[in-house]
Amino acid sequence: MTPGDLAPGKSSGDGEERVNRVESNYRFGALLDQERPVFILRSFLESKRIPHALLFTGPDGVGKRTAATVFSMALNCGEPNADSGIEPCGACRSCRLIRKDQHPDMHVLGSEGNGIRVAQVRELLSAISLKPMEARFRVIRIPDAQKLNLESGNALLKVIEEPPARTIFILSAPAAGDVLPTLTSRSQQIRFHPLSDTSVARLLSVITGVAPDPLSLPASLSGGSMRRALRLMDPEWQTLRNWLVPVLTGPDRNDPLRMLTVADRLAGDQARLSDALEIIESIYRDALVVLSRHTGIYNRDHGDAIAAMAAAVPSAIWLQRIEAVRSARKALESNAAMRLALEVMLLRCTSEESYEESSRGPV
Ligand SMILES: [Zn+2]
Known part of the structure:
Protein backbone atom coordinates (compact mmCIF):
# COMPACT_ATOMS: atom_id res chain seq x y z
CA MET A 1 0.00 0.00 0.00
CA THR A 2 1.56 3.30 -1.05
CA PRO A 3 1.03 6.63 0.67
CA GLY A 4 -1.32 7.43 -2.20
CA ASP A 5 -3.60 4.68 -0.92
CA LEU A 6 -3.84 6.28 2.45
CA ALA A 7 -6.71 8.58 1.56
CA PRO A 8 -9.29 8.77 4.33
CA GLY A 9 -12.43 6.61 3.96
CA LYS A 10 -14.72 8.70 1.81
CA SER A 11 -17.91 7.64 3.51
CA SER A 12 -16.97 8.86 6.93
CA GLY A 13 -16.30 12.15 8.65
CA ASP A 14 -16.64 14.79 5.92
CA GLY A 15 -17.58 17.29 8.59
CA GLU A 16 -14.57 16.52 10.69
CA GLU A 17 -12.31 16.80 7.69
CA ARG A 18 -13.48 20.34 7.11
CA VAL A 19 -13.15 21.28 10.75
CA ASN A 20 -9.69 19.74 10.88
CA ARG A 21 -8.29 22.09 8.30
CA VAL A 22 -7.76 24.27 11.34
CA GLU A 23 -4.48 22.78 12.57
CA SER A 24 -4.96 23.55 16.24
CA ASN A 25 -7.86 21.09 16.25
CA TYR A 26 -5.45 18.14 16.33
CA ARG A 27 -5.36 17.97 20.11
CA PHE A 28 -7.35 15.93 22.59
CA GLY A 29 -8.52 19.21 24.08
CA ALA A 30 -10.14 20.19 20.78
CA LEU A 31 -12.56 17.25 20.86
CA LEU A 32 -15.82 18.73 22.09
CA ASP A 33 -18.32 16.85 24.27
CA GLN A 34 -16.28 13.63 24.28
CA GLU A 35 -14.78 13.78 27.78
CA ARG A 36 -15.12 10.07 28.43
CA PRO A 37 -13.51 8.82 25.16
CA VAL A 38 -10.69 11.36 25.62
CA PHE A 39 -10.19 10.24 29.23
CA ILE A 40 -9.94 6.59 28.14
CA LEU A 41 -7.53 7.30 25.26
CA ARG A 42 -5.32 9.47 27.44
CA SER A 43 -5.27 6.79 30.14
CA PHE A 44 -3.99 4.25 27.58
CA LEU A 45 -1.17 6.64 26.72
CA GLU A 46 -0.40 7.42 30.37
CA SER A 47 -0.26 3.77 31.38
CA LYS A 48 1.52 2.85 28.13
CA ARG A 49 -0.89 -0.07 27.86
CA ILE A 50 -2.41 0.23 24.44
CA PRO A 51 -5.10 -2.30 23.45
CA HIS A 52 -4.39 -3.63 19.98
CA ALA A 53 -7.98 -3.26 18.80
CA LEU A 54 -10.30 -0.37 19.59
CA LEU A 55 -13.89 0.04 18.43
CA PHE A 56 -15.15 3.64 18.28
CA THR A 57 -18.94 3.74 18.20
CA GLY A 58 -21.31 6.67 17.72
CA PRO A 59 -22.98 8.68 14.96
CA ASP A 60 -21.08 10.20 12.04
CA GLY A 61 -19.60 13.63 12.53
CA VAL A 62 -19.03 13.61 16.30
CA GLY A 63 -15.24 13.32 16.43
CA LYS A 64 -14.39 9.62 15.99
CA ARG A 65 -12.07 10.28 13.11
CA THR A 66 -10.39 13.25 14.79
CA ALA A 67 -9.89 11.17 17.93
CA ALA A 68 -8.27 8.38 15.88
CA THR A 69 -5.94 10.90 14.22
CA VAL A 70 -4.96 12.60 17.49
CA PHE A 71 -4.45 9.22 19.17
CA SER A 72 -2.24 8.05 16.28
CA MET A 73 -0.26 11.30 16.51
CA ALA A 74 0.12 10.92 20.28
CA LEU A 75 1.31 7.33 19.91
CA ASN A 76 4.05 8.43 17.54
CA CYS A 77 4.88 12.04 18.40
CA GLY A 78 8.59 12.83 18.60
CA GLU A 79 8.10 15.79 20.91
CA PRO A 80 4.96 15.42 23.00
CA ASN A 81 3.82 18.36 25.06
CA ALA A 82 6.27 18.84 27.91
CA ASP A 83 3.56 19.37 30.55
CA SER A 84 1.40 16.36 29.91
CA GLY A 85 3.77 14.17 27.95
CA ILE A 86 0.68 13.02 26.08
CA GLU A 87 -0.77 15.77 23.90
CA PRO A 88 0.90 15.47 20.45
CA CYS A 89 3.04 18.45 19.37
CA GLY A 90 1.36 18.65 15.95
CA ALA A 91 4.58 19.93 14.38
CA CYS A 92 7.11 17.07 14.30
CA ARG A 93 7.59 15.02 11.14
CA SER A 94 5.39 12.17 12.41
CA CYS A 95 2.55 14.48 13.53
CA ARG A 96 2.62 16.36 10.25
CA LEU A 97 2.53 13.22 8.11
CA ILE A 98 -0.29 11.67 10.13
CA ARG A 99 -2.31 14.87 9.99
CA LYS A 100 -1.96 15.00 6.21
CA ASP A 101 -2.79 11.29 5.80
CA GLN A 102 0.67 10.74 4.33
CA HIS A 103 2.38 8.64 6.96
CA PRO A 104 3.61 5.35 5.45
CA ASP A 105 2.63 3.37 8.54
CA MET A 106 -0.92 4.69 8.87
CA HIS A 107 -3.40 2.69 6.84
CA VAL A 108 -7.10 3.07 6.12
CA LEU A 109 -9.23 0.12 5.13
CA GLY A 110 -12.12 1.87 3.40
CA SER A 111 -15.25 0.39 1.86
CA GLU A 112 -15.75 -0.19 -1.83
CA GLY A 113 -19.41 0.24 -2.71
CA ASN A 114 -21.51 -1.30 0.03
CA GLY A 115 -18.88 -3.51 1.57
CA ILE A 116 -15.28 -4.25 2.48
CA ARG A 117 -14.11 -7.17 0.37
CA VAL A 118 -11.86 -9.99 1.53
CA ALA A 119 -9.39 -9.10 -1.23
CA GLN A 120 -8.99 -5.63 0.33
CA VAL A 121 -8.27 -7.18 3.72
CA ARG A 122 -5.68 -9.52 2.18
CA GLU A 123 -4.01 -6.60 0.41
CA LEU A 124 -3.82 -4.74 3.71
CA LEU A 125 -2.42 -7.78 5.53
CA SER A 126 0.34 -8.17 3.00
CA ALA A 127 1.16 -4.44 3.34
CA ILE A 128 1.56 -4.80 7.10
CA SER A 129 3.41 -8.11 7.07
CA LEU A 130 6.73 -6.26 7.46
CA LYS A 131 7.75 -4.12 10.43
CA PRO A 132 6.53 -0.51 10.50
CA MET A 133 8.78 1.70 8.40
CA GLU A 134 9.24 4.52 10.87
CA ALA A 135 6.34 4.60 13.33
CA ARG A 136 6.53 3.45 16.93
CA PHE A 137 2.97 2.26 16.46
CA ARG A 138 1.41 1.47 13.13
CA VAL A 139 -2.32 2.28 13.07
CA ILE A 140 -4.93 0.72 10.83
CA ARG A 141 -8.23 2.56 10.74
CA ILE A 142 -11.41 0.88 9.52
CA PRO A 143 -13.93 3.76 9.42
CA ASP A 144 -16.94 1.65 8.36
CA ALA A 145 -16.31 -1.56 10.26
CA GLN A 146 -20.02 -2.40 9.92
CA LYS A 147 -19.32 -3.07 6.24
CA LEU A 148 -17.05 -6.03 6.96
CA ASN A 149 -18.88 -9.18 5.90
CA LEU A 150 -18.37 -12.65 7.31
CA GLU A 151 -15.55 -13.46 4.91
CA SER A 152 -13.61 -10.18 5.13
CA GLY A 153 -14.34 -9.95 8.87
CA ASN A 154 -12.90 -13.40 9.48
CA ALA A 155 -9.77 -12.60 7.49
CA LEU A 156 -9.31 -9.52 9.67
CA LEU A 157 -10.14 -11.40 12.86
CA LYS A 158 -7.15 -13.68 12.42
CA VAL A 159 -4.74 -10.75 12.44
CA ILE A 160 -6.54 -8.98 15.30
CA GLU A 161 -6.23 -12.15 17.38
CA GLU A 162 -2.50 -12.34 16.72
CA PRO A 163 -1.52 -8.83 15.71
CA PRO A 164 1.93 -7.99 14.37
CA ALA A 165 4.11 -6.12 16.87
CA ARG A 166 3.42 -2.39 17.35
CA THR A 167 0.21 -2.52 15.33
CA ILE A 168 -3.10 -1.06 16.50
CA PHE A 169 -6.50 -1.39 14.85
CA ILE A 170 -9.11 1.33 15.24
CA LEU A 171 -12.52 0.21 14.00
CA SER A 172 -15.44 2.67 13.84
CA ALA A 173 -19.15 2.00 13.43
CA PRO A 174 -22.46 3.65 14.37
CA ALA A 175 -23.07 1.02 17.08
CA ALA A 176 -21.35 -2.10 18.40
CA GLY A 177 -24.35 -4.17 17.29
CA ASP A 178 -23.62 -3.23 13.66
CA VAL A 179 -20.25 -5.02 13.70
CA LEU A 180 -19.56 -8.77 13.58
CA PRO A 181 -19.69 -10.04 17.20
CA THR A 182 -16.36 -11.87 16.80
CA LEU A 183 -14.70 -8.50 16.12
CA THR A 184 -16.48 -6.53 18.86
CA SER A 185 -15.59 -9.17 21.45
CA ARG A 186 -11.89 -8.68 20.69
CA SER A 187 -11.99 -4.89 20.61
CA GLN A 188 -12.20 -2.39 23.40
CA GLN A 189 -15.29 -0.29 22.74
CA ILE A 190 -15.21 3.48 23.23
CA ARG A 191 -18.55 5.26 22.90
CA PHE A 192 -18.77 8.70 21.29
CA HIS A 193 -21.85 10.85 21.79
CA PRO A 194 -23.75 13.41 19.72
CA LEU A 195 -22.43 16.95 20.17
CA SER A 196 -24.45 19.68 21.87
CA ASP A 197 -26.03 22.34 19.63
CA THR A 198 -23.61 24.83 21.18
CA SER A 199 -20.60 22.74 20.17
CA VAL A 200 -21.92 22.25 16.63
CA ALA A 201 -22.42 26.01 16.40
CA ARG A 202 -18.87 26.60 17.64
CA LEU A 203 -17.40 24.22 15.09
CA LEU A 204 -19.51 25.69 12.30
CA SER A 205 -18.26 29.12 13.19
CA VAL A 206 -14.65 27.87 12.88
CA ILE A 207 -15.45 26.96 9.27
CA THR A 208 -17.66 29.86 8.27
CA GLY A 209 -16.01 32.61 10.28
CA VAL A 210 -19.48 33.76 11.33
CA ALA A 211 -20.29 34.12 15.05
CA PRO A 212 -21.60 30.87 16.62
CA ASP A 213 -25.39 30.62 16.84
CA PRO A 214 -26.73 27.47 18.57
CA LEU A 215 -30.26 28.38 17.42
CA SER A 216 -29.29 28.51 13.74
CA LEU A 217 -31.03 25.93 11.60
CA PRO A 218 -27.91 23.79 10.89
CA ALA A 219 -26.94 23.70 14.57
CA SER A 220 -30.40 22.91 15.90
CA LEU A 221 -31.23 20.34 13.21
CA SER A 222 -27.88 18.61 13.26
CA GLY A 223 -28.80 16.03 15.88
CA GLY A 224 -25.31 16.60 17.28
CA SER A 225 -23.49 15.57 14.09
CA MET A 226 -21.08 17.95 12.38
CA ARG A 227 -21.39 15.95 9.20
CA ARG A 228 -25.13 16.53 9.19
CA ALA A 229 -24.75 20.20 10.17
CA LEU A 230 -22.54 20.79 7.14
CA ARG A 231 -25.04 19.12 4.86
CA LEU A 232 -27.76 21.33 6.28
CA MET A 233 -25.82 24.39 5.18
ZN1 LIG B 1 4.66 15.51 17.23
Missing part, protein backbone atom coordinates in the same frame (compact mmCIF):
# COMPACT_ATOMS: atom_id res chain seq x y z
CA ASP A 234 -26.16 23.30 1.56
CA PRO A 235 -28.81 25.54 -0.09
CA GLU A 236 -30.14 22.62 -2.19
CA TRP A 237 -30.74 20.60 0.95
CA GLN A 238 -32.59 23.55 2.45
CA THR A 239 -34.78 23.91 -0.63
CA LEU A 240 -35.67 20.22 -0.47
CA ARG A 241 -36.57 20.43 3.19
CA ASN A 242 -38.54 23.65 2.75
CA TRP A 243 -40.70 21.79 0.25
CA LEU A 244 -41.00 18.45 2.06
CA VAL A 245 -41.78 19.48 5.62
CA PRO A 246 -44.90 21.55 4.81
CA VAL A 247 -46.14 18.85 2.38
CA LEU A 248 -45.76 16.05 4.92
CA THR A 249 -47.18 17.99 7.86
CA GLY A 250 -49.85 19.90 5.92
CA PRO A 251 -53.56 19.23 5.33
CA ASP A 252 -52.91 16.91 2.33
CA ARG A 253 -50.62 14.61 4.25
CA ASN A 254 -53.11 11.72 4.29
CA ASP A 255 -54.20 12.15 0.69
CA PRO A 256 -52.88 9.16 -1.31
CA LEU A 257 -53.09 11.00 -4.66
CA ARG A 258 -51.05 13.89 -3.32
CA MET A 259 -48.49 11.45 -1.94
CA LEU A 260 -48.18 9.76 -5.33
CA THR A 261 -47.19 13.12 -6.82
CA VAL A 262 -44.63 13.49 -4.03
CA ALA A 263 -43.23 10.03 -4.88
CA ASP A 264 -43.04 11.15 -8.48
CA ARG A 265 -41.03 14.22 -7.65
CA LEU A 266 -38.69 12.33 -5.32
CA ALA A 267 -38.08 9.67 -7.96
CA GLY A 268 -37.14 12.45 -10.38
CA ASP A 269 -34.24 13.63 -8.20
CA GLN A 270 -32.21 10.53 -7.39
CA ALA A 271 -29.21 12.49 -6.21
CA ARG A 272 -31.22 13.93 -3.30
CA LEU A 273 -33.27 10.83 -2.56
CA SER A 274 -31.35 9.73 0.48
CA ASP A 275 -31.53 13.29 1.87
CA ALA A 276 -35.28 13.32 1.21
CA LEU A 277 -35.83 10.04 3.06
CA GLU A 278 -33.78 11.31 5.96
CA ILE A 279 -35.88 14.48 6.13
CA ILE A 280 -39.12 12.45 6.01
CA GLU A 281 -37.92 10.16 8.78
CA SER A 282 -36.93 13.17 10.87
CA ILE A 283 -40.49 14.52 10.64
CA TYR A 284 -42.06 11.25 11.86
CA ARG A 285 -39.40 10.91 14.52
CA ASP A 286 -40.27 14.41 15.74
CA ALA A 287 -43.96 13.47 15.91
CA LEU A 288 -43.06 10.55 18.14
CA VAL A 289 -40.87 12.77 20.31
CA VAL A 290 -43.75 15.25 20.74
CA LEU A 291 -46.19 12.46 21.69
CA SER A 292 -43.82 10.99 24.23
CA ARG A 293 -43.51 14.50 25.75
CA HIS A 294 -39.79 14.61 25.24
CA THR A 295 -38.03 17.73 24.10
CA GLY A 296 -35.44 18.00 21.37
CA ILE A 297 -37.27 17.77 18.06
CA TYR A 298 -35.11 18.26 14.97
CA ASN A 299 -37.51 20.38 12.92
CA ARG A 300 -38.01 23.06 15.54
CA ASP A 301 -38.97 25.70 13.00
CA HIS A 302 -42.05 23.60 12.12
CA GLY A 303 -42.75 22.68 15.75
CA ASP A 304 -46.40 23.81 15.80
CA ALA A 305 -47.35 21.96 12.61
CA ILE A 306 -45.61 18.81 13.83
CA ALA A 307 -47.31 19.01 17.24
CA ALA A 308 -50.75 19.36 15.64
CA MET A 309 -50.06 16.49 13.25
CA ALA A 310 -48.59 14.27 15.98
CA ALA A 311 -51.70 14.51 18.13
CA ALA A 312 -53.95 13.24 15.31
CA VAL A 313 -52.80 9.61 15.45
CA PRO A 314 -51.29 7.35 18.14
CA SER A 315 -47.59 6.61 18.61
CA ALA A 316 -47.93 3.17 16.99
CA ILE A 317 -48.76 4.85 13.67
CA TRP A 318 -45.70 7.09 13.84
CA LEU A 319 -43.52 4.09 14.57
CA GLN A 320 -45.10 2.35 11.60
CA ARG A 321 -44.33 5.32 9.37
CA ILE A 322 -40.71 5.46 10.52
CA GLU A 323 -40.52 1.75 9.76
CA ALA A 324 -41.98 2.39 6.28
CA VAL A 325 -39.25 4.95 5.54
CA ARG A 326 -36.53 2.62 6.78
CA SER A 327 -37.86 -0.26 4.66
CA ALA A 328 -37.81 2.03 1.62
CA ARG A 329 -34.20 2.99 2.38
CA LYS A 330 -33.21 -0.66 2.60
CA ALA A 331 -35.10 -1.51 -0.58
CA LEU A 332 -33.37 1.32 -2.43
CA GLU A 333 -29.96 0.22 -1.16
CA SER A 334 -30.60 -3.19 -2.67
CA ASN A 335 -31.58 -1.56 -5.99
CA ALA A 336 -35.30 -2.29 -5.78
CA ALA A 337 -37.57 -0.50 -8.29
CA MET A 338 -37.27 3.04 -7.00
CA ARG A 339 -40.63 4.52 -7.86
CA LEU A 340 -42.51 1.51 -6.55
CA ALA A 341 -40.57 1.56 -3.28
CA LEU A 342 -41.33 5.27 -2.83
CA GLU A 343 -45.01 4.85 -3.64
CA VAL A 344 -45.38 1.96 -1.21
CA MET A 345 -43.61 3.99 1.47
CA LEU A 346 -45.70 7.14 1.03
CA LEU A 347 -48.97 5.19 0.86
CA ARG A 348 -48.06 3.43 4.09
CA CYS A 349 -47.45 6.87 5.53
CA THR A 350 -50.97 8.07 4.67
CA SER A 351 -52.65 5.16 6.42
CA GLU A 352 -53.98 5.89 9.89
CA GLU A 353 -54.66 2.25 10.64
CA SER A 354 -52.35 0.04 12.58
CA TYR A 355 -51.09 -2.81 10.40
CA GLU A 356 -51.66 -5.42 13.10
CA GLU A 357 -55.37 -4.59 13.07
CA SER A 358 -55.74 -4.49 9.30
CA SER A 359 -53.44 -7.39 8.40
CA ARG A 360 -50.57 -5.17 7.26
CA GLY A 361 -52.67 -2.49 5.62
CA PRO A 362 -52.02 -1.30 2.11
CA VAL A 363 -48.74 -3.12 1.48
